Structure formats: structure tokens, C-alpha cells
Amino acid sequence: MKKWSQFATLGILTAALTLTACSPNKDSSNEALQTVRVSEVIRSIFYAPQYVAIEKGYFKEEGLDIQLDTAWGGDKAMTRLLADQADIALIGAETTVYVQQQGATDPVVNFAQVTQRDGSFVIARTKIDKWDWSMLKGKSLIGSRKGSMPEMVSEYVQKKNGLQPFTDVNIIQNISFDNQATAFSSGTGDFLQAFEPSGAILEKAGQGHVVAAFGEDSGKLPYTVYMTKSSTIKSAPATIQKFTNAVQKAQNFVHASQPELVAAVIAPYFEGVAPEILTAVVKRYQATDGWAKDPLIDQEEFDNMKAIMKDAGELKADVKYEELVNTTFAKKAKAK
Template sequence: MKRFFALGLAACLALFAALTGCSSTSEKIRIGEVTRSLFYAPQYVALEKGFFKEEGLDVELSTIPGGDKVMSALLSGGIEVALVGSETSIYVSQQGAADVVVNFAQLTQTDGTFLVARNKTDSFSFEQLKGSVFLGQRKGGMPQMVGEYVLGKHNINPQSDLELIQNIEFKNIASSFASGTGEFVQLFEPEASRFEQEGIGHVVASFGKESGTVPYTVYMTKQSYIDSNPSAIQKFTNAVYKGQQWVASHSAKETAEVIGKYFEQIDPQILENAVQRYLEQGSYAADPVLDEQEWNQLQEIMDAAGELKQRADYTKLVNTTFAKQSKEGN
């Protein structure tokens, strides 16, 4: 029976689909996301709603902690598409990579972290951070660079005006604060909402609102892959755009319900609250187009943090062709 089926399938694929009624196999694309985060809600919606399958893609998602590790997987061929901060493509370019890493579809457009204070206050000002112990993010990463940029806007030098802790691994930052380290901490959702619910800390400011629109998390791939697979990249971008549009047109509760399987350890109400917070501040990009103004803002932030050797060419590291086609075609 198996032999008969295999022979029949082979014969079917050898004929034109219009005559035989057989469809071609799906194109496979492996995504490596830098972390599992509800900040990436449109991606999970696209997976759960079957938007990638509608485009004829078989998508395999894996979580690869650390931007450097994601880039290694991409450059070595372990994945076809990376979901990570745009700054990583600039770092790769600065190192002189022969095969340029190109940003082709933006997923999030603001920083996703919040300033959480251990003690509740009725009237917060950034001046209160002076002299405090601040539990920040990893040096060179986008969250930390944005954090320093925002503090600088409020005339706070993070190196001299407070005690900055940034040697704790990303996955352990929340637990370190919960165990008593620091008076302030920079956290993503849903940890920020969970800490509020449990009385561990209180959200006093949004780094996303303070820093403006930036290409915070973007899908990128090697130029050689784009050259060889432009159709697959277009289909991929179409699916991402469908996910973005779905999230934009549905309630936080509906989105939380769809992506719940990716966050089984998170209380559904906390998940909904966190999604709502991101919706309210416009963190989820409404479309996948990464415009030049956002790119320039990213480099301003990197430059202020001392992480930019030289300005990166927008026309070289960003390709908006696929994103614009997705918008025009939907």
C-alpha cells in the first residue's frame, strides 16, 4: 500500500497541477526568534490562524536565546529567517560579513520594556533614579541602549548618577529583582504586569513611549537567500502582515486567547493586560515596512550608547520591497 501511494504521488507531482488537481509541497522556512515574548504576538497569531500555510509555507519556529546566537544560526544556515533586533544586522555589517544580513519585515516598532519601581509612588519623575540601584539589561542589546538613551533624555548619566547593574542574564533579570536586587528594573511584559499583580513592583514609565518609534524587532535573512528565494520571502511577509492586521483589528482578550498556547505558564488575565499595554502604546507594527526615519532613530540610540562604529546604509541593510507589496496586495 505504501509503495502504491508513493508511486501515485510521484506520478501526480510530475504532471501539471491544473490537469491533475495535485498541489506542490509547501516551502519550508525555519525561523529563529531571539526569545519567546508576547511582544511578538502577531507572529504567533499568524502561526495559529494558519496565515503562513495559506501562503504555501511550512514554518518551523525555534527560540534561540541571544542575538549573537541567532545571527550565528542564520549565517551558518541553521535557520533561514531571524527575528531579532535590527541592531544585530548592523553589528554583522560592521564586522565585514560577505553575505549581508537584510531587514525585510518589521514586527515591533517601539521598545517593549517598562520601568518598574519597587516602591509605589503617586508622582514619579526620572530624578528619583539618581542615587538608586538600577537593574538594567545586557550591554549592547537594544533594551539597554534604549534605557540609557531615555535616561540621557532626562539628564541622567547611567554610569555616574546611579548604580547600574547589567551583568545578569536576560532570563534571570526578573527573578533577581523579585529576590530583592535593585530599586528599579527594566522589564518586558508579562513580567511587568505580573509584578504589579503580585505587589513586587509598580510600572512607573514606558521606555517605548519615551524613546519613540524604532525598528525594534525585525525579520531578517541573508542577501543570498533573498536572491535565491524572493517568492518565499514575499509569501512570508504576506503572512506576517496578515498577523499584524489581525492583532490590530481584534481585542487584547482575543489576541491573548489565540497566543495562549505559547505562554501556558502565564495567567490569562495577565496576558490580556500585557497585550493591551502594548496595543495602547503602538508597540505592534501595523505593517511590515521599516522606514528610514525609524532606521535613523535606531542609529541615534546606538550612537548615544557608543555601540555604532559608523552609520549603516539603509539602502544596503533594509529591503522594503516585500513589505510594500504585502500592503498593496492586501
């Protein structure tokens, strides 16, 4: 687990943060758009609603101009948020727990959910028509780093199905995220835990087969959410509301549209990924209920996340839902 206490201290010094040009825009067509800096943990098709909101102009309809930055790591995205290099971050809600455990005086608060299940899949070397988690026993699985939500979910699902991680299953954790699919295609590991489009690409190349979704067995949780500092919510609530309204519009689009249409909208963010791959991934995430239908983070999902963290030994002390989740903006956006 990365330590962010030094940045939490820095956050105190910048508690009066206001978003760039954060005065409410009564008429966004006649006034300059308000800039909001967003740091996403990685670039992923799993975050399709975000790219839809940008490309379909939903943020601009709310008077917002999004400056999107890809941090390539949850710790990096959180660091940018705490250091006032971003106004909003898109990361797993577990990171707000880590910050809270470090004694932050300006807590990072989750306010809008994007994904509601783990988005990783089990990739096998051969096609398996009837998957059973016991098939992992005695095998090696390329997994994720300790303390990351993908790894915690993987171990949680294994235990739920009678397996003991690292005893029954050899979890390989010394391969960087961006090299895992290449390592698997080169012969490392019996199975791979991967996010899309790795699964679809491996299938097309005949080097792997998607056989199971971790998210279907782990249950719903606030897997990827928008978050900001408590001080920002206090200083710019109108901005956060506008942002959440745009997220809801994008979620409506993603759930109401055919995979081909969603894929076409997000294509500019995934240069080099074939249209058929994008379409297959969108279809898979729609089928596995990965995308939240609204931005609301409910307590049952949050409690499930805490249970998974506790099982992994990463929850040092209990944290209150009310302290780390603000549902005000999501409720208003959902009701529009």
C-alpha cells in the same frame, strides 16, 4: 558585542542557499507546504504577531510551514542564520549593523518589521502615579547587557531626561535576563527594566508596579524585525514575499482585535501564563504602540536606531539604510 565575522565567512560558502522546497507554490492547497526555518531571539508576548500568523494559519495560506526555534539570545539567533541553521531570524535590526561592521560579504538584510518601539518597562517597588525619569537619580536599576538594544535605549532615555548613566543611576548588569525579575522580587535594585510578562506578574504578586515605558520616550525604531541573508532574498524572493504577506495579515489581526482574543490565540506559546496576565500584557503593548501596523521599515526609524547606537558608542561607522533594509516585500504586502 559578539563577533560574527567567522560566520559571515561561512555565509559566503553557503551563499547559494535556497529555502527548503523553495519552488513557488501556485496552489498551496494541492501542493506540499514549503518549510521555512525561523529563529526567534527569545520567546516573548512582544512577538505576538508572529504567533498569531502561525496559529491563525496565515503562513499556511501563503503555502508556508514555519519551523520555529527559540535561540535565547540575539547573538545565538544571528549565528544560526549565518551558519545556515535558520532561513529567517527575528531579532533587533541593530544586529545587522554589527554583522555589516564585521565586513560581511553576504549582508543580513532587514525586510519586515514586527515591533516599532522598545518593549521594556520600568518596574518600581511602589506605585507611582506621576512618573518622572529624575526619580532614577541616585537609585539602582537592574538593566541589560552592554550593547543590547534594551540597554542602549535605557541609557539613551536617561540622557534625554538629564541623567548620566552609571553616574546618576547605578545600572546593575551582572544578572542574567531570565533571573532579573526573581532578583528584583528578592530585594535587588530599586527599579527593574523588564519585558512582559514580568511586569504583570510582579504586579499581580504585589512585588512591583509598571510605572513607565522606555519605548514611549525613545521614539520609533526597528526594534524587532525579520531578516535574512542577501543571497536568500536573491534566490527565493517569492518565499520572502509570501512570508511578509502573512506577517501583514497578523499585524492587521493584532491591531483590530480585542486583547482577550489576541491573548487566546497566542496562549499555546505561553503555557503556565494565566489568561488574565496574557490579556493585560496584550492590552499594555497595544496601548504603548509597541506593535508595527505594517512590515515596512522606514528610514526615519532606522536613523533613530543608528542615533541610539551612536550615542551608546556601538556604531563604529555609518551604515546605509539602502544596504541593510529591503522595503520591496513590505510595500507589496501593505498594498494587498
